[in-house]
Amino acid sequence: MQFRESVFIALDVIRNHKMRSFLTLLGVIIGVMSIIGMQSLIEGFQKNIRHQMEQLGASVFQVQKFPVQFGQQDREKYRNRKDLTWDHARVIEQYCTAVAQVGPEAWQWGIMAKYRDRRTGPANHLAGGVPAFFPNNGYFIEAGRALSDTDIQHNRQVAVIGQDILEKLFPYENPIGEHIIVDGRRYQVIGTLEKSGSAFGESQDNRIVIPLSTFLKFYGQNRSLNITVLAASPELMDTAIEQVIGVLRAVRKVPPGEPNDFEIFSSESLIETFDNMTRAVRIGAIVIVSFALLVAGIGIMNIMLVSIRERKREIGIRMAIGARRRDILFQFLVEAVFLSEIGGILGILAGVGIGQLVALVSPVPASIPVFTIVLGFVFCSLVGLVFGVYPAAKASGLDPIESLRYE
Amino acid sequence: MLIELQGIVKDYRLGLEIVHALNGIDIRIDQNEYVAIMGPSGSGKSTLMNLIGCLDTPTEGTYFLNGSNVSHMDDDQLAEIRNREIGFVFQNFNLLPRASALHNVELPLIYNGTPASQRRDLAEEALIKVGLKDRMGHRPNELSGGQRQRVAVARALVNKPSIILADEPTGNLDTRTGDEIMDLFEDLHDGGNTIILVTHEEYIAEHSDRIIRLRDGRVERDESN
Numbered sequence: 001m002q003f004r005e006s007v008f009i010a011l012d013v014i015r016n017h018k019m020r021s022f023l024t025l026l027g028v029i030i031g032v033m034s035i036i037g038m039q040s041l042i043e044g045f046q047k048n049i050r051h052q053m054e055q056l057g058a059s060v061f062q063v064q065k066f067p068v069q070f071g072q073q074d075r076e077k078y079r080n081r082k083d084l085t086w087d088h089a090r091v092i093e094q095y096c097t098a099v100a101q102v103g104p105e106a107w108q109w110g111i112m113a114k115y116r117d118r119r120t121g122p123a124n125h126l127a128g129g130v131p132a133f134f135p136n137n138g139y140f141i142e143a144g145r146a147l148s149d150t151d152i153q154h155n156r157q158v159a160v161i162g163q164d165i166l167e168k169l170f171p172y173e174n175p176i177g178e179h180i181i182v183d184g185r186r187y188q189v190i191g192t193l194e195k196s197g198s199a200f201g202e203s204q205d206n207r208i209v210i211p212l213s214t215f216l217k218f219y220g221q222n223r224s225l226n227i228t229v230l231a232a233s234p235e236l237m238d239t240a241i242e243q244v245i246g247v248l249r250a251v252r253k254v255p256p257g258e259p260n261d262f263e264i265f266s267s268e269s270l271i272e273t274f275d276n277m278t279r280a281v282r283i284g285a286i287v288i289v290s291f292a293l294l295v296a297g298i299g300i301m302n303i304m305l306v307s308i309r310e311r312k313r314e315i316g317i318r319m320a321i322g323a324r325r326r327d328i329l330f331q332f333l334v335e336a337v338f339l340s341e342i343g344g345i346l347g348i349l350a351g352v353g354i355g356q357l358v359a360l361v362s363p364v365p366a367s368i369p370v371f372t373i374v375l376g377f378v379f380c381s382l383v384g385l386v387f388g389v390y391p392a393a394k395a396s397g398l399d400p401i402e403s404l405r406y407e
Numbered sequence: 408m409l410i411e412l413q414g415i416v417k418d419y420r421l422g423l424e425i426v427h428a429l430n431g432i433d434i435r436i437d438q439n440e441y442v443a444i445m446g447p448s449g450s451g452k453s454t455l456m457n458l459i460g461c462l463d464t465p466t467e468g469t470y471f472l473n474g475s476n477v478s479h480m481d482d483d484q485l486a487e488i489r490n491r492e493i494g495f496v497f498q499n500f501n502l503l504p505r506a507s508a509l510h511n512v513e514l515p516l517i518y519n520g521t522p523a524s525q526r527r528d529l530a531e532e533a534l535i536k537v538g539l540k541d542r543m544g545h546r547p548n549e550l551s552g553g554q555r556q557r558v559a560v561a562r563a564l565v566n567k568p569s570i571i572l573a574d575e576p577t578g579n580l581d582t583r584t585g586d587e588i589m590d591l592f593e594d595l596h597d598g599g600n601t602i603i604l605v606t607h608e609e610y611i612a613e614h615s616d617r618i619i620r621l622r623d624g625r626v627e628r629d630e631s632n
C-alpha cells in the first residue's frame with residue numbers, strides 16, 4: 001500500500017515535469033539505448049554466423065595459408081609461407097585415413113557475368129573447384145549437375161551458378177546448356193545451386209563455380225589454394241585434423257618444434273575467433289556505458305534534490321499526519337528507482353528499435369538481446385537506488401515544522 | 408488526564424541569540440474539553456500547538472499524553488501518535504495540491520496501513536461528514552477556501568483521533584465560512600473529541616469552554632468560558 005502510494009506519487013511527479021524528467025533521463029536513455037542497440041547487432045551477427053557454420057557442417061574444416069585476421073606487420077611473415085597447392089590436397093587425400101573428401105579451391109573476387117545483353121553486378125565471385133567443392137562447402141545442386149572429374153581432367157569451360165546469378169541472367173529461360181561470359185571467356189552452364197541465404201551480411205548465392213584446372217589455366221598457377229576437408233565422420237574430426245597437420249608438416253618440411261606454416265579452420269574455431277573478437281568490443285562498450293550511467297545517476301541525484309526542495313511542504317504535511325521517516329525515505333527511493341527505470345525502459349525500446357532499423361535498411365542482421373535487456377534494466381534500477389539514497393535520506397531527515405512553514 | 412504539560416520551555420537559537428518561545432508552561436487538559444488559545448502575535452501559541460501535536464519536542468519540561476511521557480519518545484513513536492491520536496487543522500489548509508480531496512483524506516490511513524478498500528470507505532465517510540459528498544474528486548485548487556478547510560477537517564478526523572488541534576483554522580476564511588467550520592468543530596466536540604484551537608478572534612473563542620491566554624511564552628490567564 002505504501003508502495004502503491006509511492007509509485008502513484010512518482011508517476012504524478014514525472015507527469016507534471018515531463019521535460020525536466022526527460023532531460024534528466026536522457027543520460028540513462030542514451031546509455032541503455034547504445035548498449036542494447038550494439039548488442040542486438042552483435043548478437044544478430046553471431047546467430048547468423050553460427051547458422052552459416054552449422055550449414056557448413058560439423059565435420060568440415062579448411063586449410064589456408066593466411067589466418068582470418070592479421071595485422072600489417074605480420075603480413076610479411078605470412079606472405080613468406082609456402083603456398084598450398086593441389087599436390088598438397090592430393091597427398092592429404094592419399095595418406096589421411098580419417099578424411100572422406102578433399103576439395104582444393106581458388107577464388108576470384110568481384111567478377112561480372114554476362115548472358116546475351118544481360119549482365120550481373122560487379123560483386124560476384126568465381127570459384128575454381130573439384131567435385132568435393134559442393135559437399136565440403138554445403139552447396140546443393142538444384143538443377144542440372146555438379147562438376148565431374150572429367151570436367152576437371154579436360155579443363156572444360158563449364159559452370160555451376162548460384163541463385164543470384166540465375167535471377168539476373170536467366171529470369172525467363174532455362175540456363176542449362178546456355179553459355180555465359182566471365183572475363184571474356186565462355187562457359188556452358190551445367191547446373192544451378194540451391195539458395196543458401198546470406199552470411200556476414202553478404203549473399204552466399206552470388207557464386208559461379210568452374211573446374212579448378214580451368215580456373216588455374218585462366219587466372220594463373222601462382223596462388224595458394226584453400227583446401228576444404230570433409231572428415232569421414234563428425235567423431236573423426238579431431239583425428240582428421242591431426243592427420244592433415246602431420247602430413248602437411250612432413251610434405252612442407254616444417255622442422256619439429258616449429259609452429260605450423262598454414263592455418264586450420266573449423267566452424268568451431270571460427271565461432272571462437274568471432275566471439276573473441278566481439279568480446280573485447282562488448283566489454284569496452286559495457287565499461288563506457290557504465291560510466292555513462294554513473295553520470296546519469298548523478299543527474300538523477302541532482303533532480304531528486306531539486307524535487308525535494310520544491311516539495312518540502314509536502315514532506316512536512318506527510319510527516320504531520322503520521323508519515324514516519326522511513327516512509328519518506330522509501331517514497332523518494334521508489335521515486336528515484338522508478339524514474340531511472342523509466343529511462344531504462346525507454347532506452348531499451350530505443351535500442352531494440354535502432355537494431356531493427358539498422359537490420360531493415362542494411363544487410364546486417366539484428367536480434368533481440370534478452371540477457372542484455374534484463375541486465376540493462378537491473379543496472380538502471382541499481383543506479384536509481386544508489387543515487388536515490390542520499391536525496392531520500394535528506395528528505396527523511398527534514399524537520400516537520402520547518403518543512404510545513406516552507407513556502 | 409489527557410494532556411499534562413509541566414514546566415515546558417522551548418528555546419530557538421537564532422545565530423548567537425536565544426529566543427524563548429515558551430517560558431515555563433503548565434497546562435492540564437481533560438478528555439473532551441474545548442479549549443481556545445489566544446494571545447498576541449509571537450506569544451508562542453503555534454509553538455505550543457506543535458509541542459502538543461508531537462511535531463516538536465520541548466527544550467525543557469515534561470509532556471504526558473494519555474499518561475505516557477512524550478518527551479522520551481523517538482521519531483517513529485511520535486509519528487504514530489500524530490497519526491492515531493491527533494488531527495491537525497492549519498490556517499493555510501496544508502493539503503497536497505495535486506491530490507484529490509478523497510486522496511488527501513486517505514493519506515493518514517495510508518501511513519497506518521489501513522487496507523485500500525477500507526481506506527476509501529473511511530475517507531468518503533469523513534468527507535460526507537463535513538458536507539463534501541459531491542466534491543470528493545476535486546483537487547484543492549478547484550475548491551473554495553471553506554471547502555478546502557473542510558477537506559482538512561475531514562483529513563484530521565478520518566483516523567478518529569481523540570484530539571483535534573486547529574491553529575487559526577478560520578484565519579484565511581470570511582466570517583460566514585469561518586462559522587461553518589466552527590459548527591463542524593462543535594459537532595466533533597459533541598461527538599467526544601478534545602478540541603484545542605488557536606484564534607485571534609474573541610467571537611471564535613466564544614465557542615470554547617475554556618480560554619488560555621499566552622503572553623511572552625507564559626500563561627497569562629486560564630479561565631473557563
Ligand SMILES: Nc1ncnc2c1ncn2[C@@H]1O[C@H](COP(=O)(O)OP(=O)(O)OP(=O)(O)O)[C@@H](O)[C@H]1O
Nearest residue numbers: 419420421426428447448449450451452453454455
Ligand atoms: N523556528 C524558529 N526559529 C526561531 N524562532 C522561532 C521559530 N519558531 C518560532 N520562533 C519564535 O518563537 C516565538 C513564538 O512564535 P509562535 O509562532 O509560536 O507565535 P504565535 O503566537 O503563533 O504567533 P502568531 O499569532 O503570529 O502566529 C516568536 O518570537 C517566533 O519568532
Ligand SMILES: [Mg+2]
Nearest residue numbers: 452453454574
Ligand atoms: Mg502562530
